[in-house]
Amino acid sequence: MGKRGAFKAFWQLFRGYWNSEHKWKARGLLAFVIGLNFFGVYLLVRLNSWYNEFYNALQQYQADQFWPLVGEFTAIAMLYIVIAVYAIYLRQAVQIKWRTWLTEAYLSRWLEGQVYYRLQVQNSDTDNPDQRISEDINQFVNLSLQLLIGFLKQLTTLAAFGVVLWNLSGAFTMDIGGREIVIYGYMFWFSLFYSGIGTACAHLVGRKLIGLNFDQQRFEADFRFNMMRVRENSESIAFYGGEKAENKGFHERFAKVISNFWQLMKQTKILNFYVNGYAQLAVIVPLILAAPQYFAGGIALGGLMQTVSAFGRVQDALSYFVESYDTIAQLAAVVKRLTAFTEHMEGAEAVEAGIVRQEEGQQLAVEDLQVQLPDSRVLLDDCTLSLPVGSRLLVTGSSGCGKSTLLRTLAGIWPYGKGKLSLKAGSRLLFLPQRPYLPLGSLRRALYYPGTAAGSDEKMQQVLQKVGLEKFVSRLDEIDDWSRILSLGEQQRLAFARVLLAKPDWVFLDEATSALDEPREAEMYQMLAQELPDMGVVSVGHRSTLFAQHQQELRLAGDGTWILKAINE
Structure with a gap:
């Protein structure tokens, strides 16, 4: 210089x-x-x-x-x-x-x-x-x-x-x-x-x-x-x-x-x-x-x-x-x-957002979606699909095929892609990664993240009980490093509690139950279906038990090709 x-x-x-x-x-x-x-x-x-x-x-x-x-x-x-x-x-x-x-x-x-x-x-x-x-x-x-x-x-x-x-x-x-x-x-x-x-x-x-x-x-x-x-x-x-x-x-x-x-x-x-x-x-x-x-x-x-x-x-x-x-x-x-x-x-x-998001129609629709890596290698090409309200889609494929990258693209944070995402006006999306992020501060704050408002103690107690974390009810206002105190499985259950509090229209789960045993995993999905029946769910996972919790499967090959089919076929 x-x-x-x-x-x-x-x-x-x-x-x-x-x-x-x-x-x-x-x-x-x-x-x-x-x-x-x-x-x-x-x-x-x-x-x-x-x-x-x-x-x-x-x-x-x-x-x-x-x-x-x-x-x-x-x-x-x-x-x-x-x-x-x-x-x-x-x-x-x-x-x-x-x-x-x-x-x-x-x-x-x-x-x-x-x-x-x-x-x-x-x-x-x-x-x-x-x-x-x-x-x-x-x-x-x-x-x-x-x-x-x-x-x-x-x-x-x-x-x-x-x-x-x-x-x-x-x-x-x-x-x-x-x-x-x-x-x-x-x-x-x-x-x-x-x-x-x-x-x-x-x-x-x-x-x-x-x-x-x-x-x-x-x-x-x-x-x-x-x-x-x-x-x-x-x-x-x-x-x-x-x-x-x-x-x-x-x-x-x-x-x-x-x-x-x-x-x-x-x-x-x-x-x-x-x-x-x-x-x-x-x-x-x-x-x-x-x-x-x-x-x-x-x-x-x-x-x-x-x-x-x-x-x-x-x-x-x-x-x-x-x-x-x-x-x-x-x-x-x-x-x-x-x-x-x-x-x-x-x-x-x-760098412009990889996907254009617009509010139209009543469904979640993806049109001409392409997902790439920074080296221009195509993971998903020309993907078009529509999901009605309350749909449950499971994204599968071998490791490295682009499952998590697909969710990043839909979230609008992955710049190496293009296409159009259509949603009902006012729809709210929530993405849960495999390892939930817990901010520094009280458990109440961690529970409401990314929101900043805090709910009543009664509401907090209810959601903690529903996800099996009732033993932490008395520690809501305790300030500590909760990512160190809670096991990964407990952190993932806390993330499901966030879904109950936020009540989004669509939730995207990126192997969000990987640390849970199979019965607990089924319990979490069934709880979402019962508490939020109109909420759409898009999951990424490898377990065969996840097929029972979803209606459709989107299988990615990793070379741009993909297959969408009903689970019961």
């Missing part, structure tokens, strides 16, 4: 909040923060003048001026402390508001239209979207404000102290070849030259930090994600006895973290050598430059100290990018990661 591309990417991320519905409050608060920083610069200028008065009083043994000047310093210092504290406090307030807006925008975009799912289906190389939203956004906001406000403050400092330094440094006369050359404001020009060379050298020394910071965040996130995977699948790993394999994986990922960090350390060491040497040299330079005038009697001790102080302020302002290069490198890496994440989400959003 070139310099122009990097700035454009930064601007695309930066401008959103400041042009949002909160723009006037946001701009006003930021302007106030910047104003506080400007006032802080004014106090520093006033303090610079104090140096002249104070040290001249010391040189001239004016004891009567000592305490009044100490009192003046105390007043300026106290006011400066208050301004500095509130400048940081209010900047953090801007940071919170900006981060909140940007996080909500990214979360909405990531969740809308199943973008989070499409990124996985399309084999996107976006790694760790959770880190992009939680950490990178926070870093982007923090570093952007830090650099922006710091730059404006240093620019104001340069303007204010540049004038002071120009006036204090006077003229420098050189004799070259018998010709007298006078340089006005020579200390200002030297400071400008010194910082310009310093900034260019800092870029040459530290530019590798951008790529290293980018890789460090990625390797850290991969290492952390691997540990999360072990926690989420602890039981399966324990059954396999896969500790050694997992430990090997940890070491491989952690080795990348350490290897990249060593490179980061070495490059940072080189930059720190340069930055600290540059800063220390800047301490003695103004004394050397002002010494001839001082010893010649051109300026008093107060003037010398004021000149040194002004030179230091100008030097700090001009050296801002030298001192902040590591921060700039971090921001550049964050911008690169967020931009890549944004581009991948845009790519996922641009």
